Amino acid sequence: MFGGLVAAPINSPHLRKSGGRAIVSHLADELGNGVEDGHLHPIEVNGLKSASTPMVTVAIAPSPMLLWRFKVLLFLLWAFICSKIGWHSVMRMSVDLRDLFLYEAFLYYNPLLLVTTMVWLWGINLWVFSQSNVNYAKIFDLDQNHLTHREIWKDFNMFDIRVAKCATWMTIIVPTSMTAYLYLYSHGEVLLAASQPVLLYFAVVMILIFPFDIFYFSSRYYLLRTLWRIVLPLQAISFSDFFLADILTSMAKVFSDLERSVCRMVHRQVATIAWFEADSVCGSHSIAIPLVLVLPYLFRFFQCLRQYKDSGERSTLLNALKYSTAVPVIFLSALKYHVLPDSWINFYRPLWLLSSVLNSLYSFYWDVTRDWDLSGFTSIFKFNKSQLCSHLLHGRIWVYIWVIGSNLILRCTWTYKLSAHLRHNYLTVFTIGALEIFRRFQWIFFRVENEWNKMNSRSNIQPSLNDPTNEEVKLLASDGHNV
Numbered sequence: 001m002f003g004g005l006v007a008a009p010i011n012s013p014h015l016r017k018s019g020g021r022a023i024v025s026h027l028a029d030e031l032g033n034g035v036e037d038g039h040l041h042p043i044e045v046n047g048l049k050s051a052s053t054p055m056v057t058v059a060i061a062p063s064p065m066l067l068w069r070f071k072v073l074l075f076l077l078w079a080f081i082c083s084k085i086g087w088h089s090v091m092r093m094s095v096d097l098r099d100l101f102l103y104e105a106f107l108y109y110n111p112l113l114l115v116t117t118m119v120w121l122w123g124i125n126l127w128v129f130s131q132s133n134v135n136y137a138k139i140f141d142l143d144q145n146h147l148t149h150r151e152i153w154k155d156f157n158m159f160d161i162r163v164a165k166c167a168t169w170m171t172i173i174v175p176t177s178m179t180a181y182l183y184l185y186s187h188g189e190v191l192l193a194a195s196q197p198v199l200l201y202f203a204v205v206m207i208l209i210f211p212f213d214i215f216y217f218s219s220r221y222y223l224l225r226t227l228w229r230i231v232l233p234l235q236a237i238s239f240s241d242f243f244l245a246d247i248l249t250s251m252a253k254v255f256s257d258l259e260r261s262v263c264r265m266v267h268r269q270v271a272t273i274a275w276f277e278a279d280s281v282c283g284s285h286s287i288a289i290p291l292v293l294v295l296p297y298l299f300r301f302f303q304c305l306r307q308y309k310d311s312g313e314r315s316t317l318l319n320a321l322k323y324s325t326a327v328p329v330i331f332l333s334a335l336k337y338h339v340l341p342d343s344w345i346n347f348y349r350p351l352w353l354l355s356s357v358l359n360s361l362y363s364f365y366w367d368v369t370r371d372w373d374l375s376g377f378t379s380i381f382k383f384n385k386s387q388l389c390s391h392l393l394h395g396r397i398w399v400y401i402w403v404i405g406s407n408l409i410l411r412c413t414w415t416y417k418l419s420a421h422l423r424h425n426y427l428t429v430f431t432i433g434a435l436e437i438f439r440r441f442q443w444i445f446f447r448v449e450n451e452w453n454k455m456n457s458r459s460n461i462q463p464s465l466n467d468p469t470n471e472e473v474k475l476l477a478s479d480g481h482n483v
Contacts, residue, residue, distance in 0.1 A: 082179040089186035106426040108197040108261050109178045111254040116170040121441040134452045140240045194270035233306045248296040250440040259292045290334040297326045328355035333419035356415040364411045372446040410439040
């Protein structure tokens with residue numbers, strides 16, 4: 001029993017000397033054939049046992065699966081409580097006041113809910129890029145300190161990572177504030193209800209501009225710096241500049257609602273229905289609505305002009321023309337509130353419809369042929385390149401048909417969001433806004449892949465310029481040199 005070979009793990013930390021050499025190996029060197037024969041002296045065995053069995057206190061921690069289930073249970077419980085409180089709060093109101101109040105509530109919380117959705121989908125984009133050979137950090141010129149997909153989005157089935165991340169907190173805080181707003185207003189606490197969106201917006205702004213190295217300071221600085229470059233394109237436009245500007249065009253309605261929300265907060269009209277009147281400063285007929293809607297398109301328009309100045313490529317002018325087609329859609333729609341009904345029906349509405357069709361088709365064409373570089377629907381059925389989408393979707397042509405078809409449909413429905421005279425049903429507006437963000441989510445995959453392929457092609461061409469030509473090889477060979 002005590003004369004057999006002692007089985008001990010070689011890599012055990014308790015069986016190592018300070019130099020890192022295993023004690024069993026050391027004993028084998030000293031005892032020679034004794035270990036090979038399978039026999040050790042009883043004193044040596046007892047000493048080895050005493051050395052290999054220290055008193056260690058093992059901390060008992062719950063399993064990751066148990067923690068995951070507990071977090072999911074807490075999230076479902078929180079969602080149930082918020083839904084129940086919100087539903088009962090809305091049902092307490094009168095029927096005449098209910099629709100107006102819900103419209104106002106969505107005015108404050110619709111922008112942040114859509115931004116939260118965009119953050120989640122952007123996290124999925126980054127996760128897919130990280131699983132492929134697309135180096136998105138190189139494309140966007142990011143350093144190692146910026147947010148990765150593990151910090152933006154949490155895949156509960158594949159990753160065991162920290163819980164408190166950006167999208168998770170946004171998902172919890174925004175609906176909680178909205179529930180408190182509904183509850184307080186329905187119970188007569190109008191002042192406390194009015195303070196909820198004000199506190200939420202103030203907290204978001206303070207976190208975004210917080211000057212200290214917490215809350216992902218480098219990423220916040222990168223975002224603010226890029227936004228500044230978009231607003232004032234005084235230097236060469238990088239890929240991240242116009243990429244973010246393209247995303248901002250899909251969130252034009254978000255900025256419009258933000259303007260109306262801030263206007264109501266400044267004029268102390270929160271938790272009132274006076275804003276719905278046509279002559280209200282922050283009402284639905286305000287001239288500021290089309291002005292804010294057109295800003296992202298103007299930013300992108302001036303970016304294209306700056307690119308043309310730097311590169312001289314005529315395609316940038318055609319791209320600028322695409323963004324300019326959104327301007328008539330926005331302002332012709334806003335004219336409904338400032339012209340006579342007969343003039344609107346007979347003259348301005350046909351022009352609005354024509355400009356809407358032109359903007360939708362032009363944008364769709366540019367998405368497919370330029371941003372995605374699918375070459376007029378011909379290369380989508382060819383999988384001769386090791387691209388991201390072609391690799392993931394190899395043999396699944398229906399996915400490309402879905403992406404192209406849905407992009408065309410959602411490009412047309414996006415006109416609904418740019419038209420101020422159609423934005424009275426808040427549920428429809430929110431749904432179309434979410435669908436536009438989903439369209440942009442699909443667009444990002446192909447756009448980033450196209451940019452990555454261009455970077456690879458440029459890097460492959462550059463070394464070839466340094467290679468000797470055939471004539472140079474012949475001349476070197478005739479001189480007796482070995483190439």
